[in-house]
Amino acid sequence: MSEVMLEKAKTLEPRNPNKSTGVFGGKSSGILNWNDIAYPHWYKMYKRLIGNYWQADEVNMSGDVKQFPSLSKEEQDAYLKIIGLLSTLDGPQTRTALLLSLYATDPSVQSIMAVIAQQEAVHNESYSYVLSSVVSLDEQNESFQLGRKDPVLLKRNENIIGTYNAFVENPTIENILKTMVYTALLEGMFFYSGFAFFYNLARHNKMVGTSTMISYINRDELEHGRFIAELFRATLAENPEYNTGSFIEWVYDHFKESVELEIEWSSYVLADVEGIDLIEMAGYIKYRANKMLRMMGLEEIYPDHVENPMKWIRAYVDNFDGTKTDFFEQRSRQYTKTSDLNGFDDL
Template identity: 90%
Template sequence: MQEAMLKKAKTLEPLNPNKSTGIFGGKSSGILNWNDIAYPHWYKMYKRLIGNYWQADEVNMSSDVKQFASLDKSEQDAYLKIIGLLSTLDAPQTRTALLLSLYASDASVQSIMAVIAQQEAVHNESYSYVLSSVVSLDEQNEAFQLGRKDPILLKRNENLVKQYNAFVEEPTMENILKTIVYTSLLEGMFFYSGFAFFYNLARHNKMVGTSTMISYINRDELEHGRFIAELFRAALDENPSYNTPEFIEWVYEQFKESVDLEIEWSTYVLKDVEGIDLDEMAGYVKYRANKMLRMLGLSEIYPENLENPMKWIRAYVDNFDGTKTDFFEQKSRQYTKTSDLNGFDDL
């Protein structure tokens, strides 16, 4: 029996209640009152998201402009390949967030996904901004071609591409849930070997402007991953017929395969980079997968990787436990929008 296609949510249906009766396929007027939503704590998630506002061209890249030429060849190659990877991940996220919002019948989800889509657009802009600061236009274009031409990267992204396009072609509840799973993988694991490379440069006082930009992207992705995991759990709870052993096994299989592909990619792109232990990186990828599975309400699949083997990364990124690490408490590197209220003296 073929599964029914979901219809896009109507913009306004005044006869329906303001509080949605379901995240997908529910009834809602389209009128959003944040004080009367089905999942009240999602307002706090919305507030955290918009609190992360930043712009790419307000990050100072002057030192990176001078330093890039002094990086060794392996660091330069990895820098360009990883920017290419990140751009192939963030560019489709803008559209995927929009597509999910079009089928969401809960107006609070529509608003949160709109913020996520905007932030993903900023992330993608930031990769163009970073590359334009350090290499020629031809080299920039070459880095952005990697997502279409590099065989290891194509292999790494194949399952993601397949699932995202399946949702476009067949917007069923099952494909929405599967797309949310892959969005969770993307936000919570696929970026992280790339992020680690830039943080490794920064801890050797190299390309600090780039790592600062990456840390803002990382902070956003942590919030995106947190919300996407909540969206998955809520949608699965509202649609218990999909909460089957077969579907949960599918989730675990995607995680296992994705971990293997991520380790293959990170080994390929980081094998010649000084300061990164590839065994530790593999453990870090598995550690990230365990975290995302827990957030999705599932069990860890790598019992040997419950602790972060690359503890030095904590100096650069937030974590899922809701505590702030040193990096975001450092006023000198925390993004602050200049205004008449804070003035330049506070920056």
């Protein structure tokens, strides 16, 4: 099958219909009427996303500033390495979301990806904000260098780098689909050993401000992963020539490899952290992979890991009534505006 290079979507083309004829490679005027879009339920996704608005400096880090020096050397090292990991993953997501939107011919996708890009920018800012609260500028810079220098992290990110850059160089439907596979992995699995570390600190009443920040990011990533999975399914359905055994096998192979790399990374960075069982963590990673595959319309690959083995994590994620409760302070604070659009997949 010969690959066709996609062109960037026209900003405005009045000769085309308002309702897009395809998410990528289709025709659309560029005029967006949310009441007349190809996938009407995506409006609910858009509403959930914009309901999650927050800013990094809204989180009080004063307690963390005092607590960080009292953490064990192992906890401090893991803290800095995991912030470095998260910044390495979130930094490119702003641009990746914008790149996807440039080739999307459905204006609803363009709008949703614009919101996702803005949220990813906030996430990256939050890592700078967190680090500036607890360590010197030199230590901040060292943490942000990890994505360029740490051999375990470089190995772990090699496939992401290759897939994302292939899309930049060759914007084809196949490369867009592969980019969405790695975006789903990133949003739905790669972050989670890092999230678990900060939630584990919080359940021992440590660095609760950082944990609160992470819960905000976690909420966003759940929604991002949900939409990317939907976009993947829609793109594959509209382009059935790519829905082949060989492509689906590629997806499964890369999920399996990503799971092994994530387990290797988590074992490396969490090995000396008290309170986290590495076997349980490996099971949690496989559980997250299964969950993302289901959302993408594919079969699970780890039949022994369909249940969350780390249920304690759910104490740090939003309740379904639209509010969030700090685990130790038990102080309810509004997280998103409550409406019939709220609710999300559990961890």
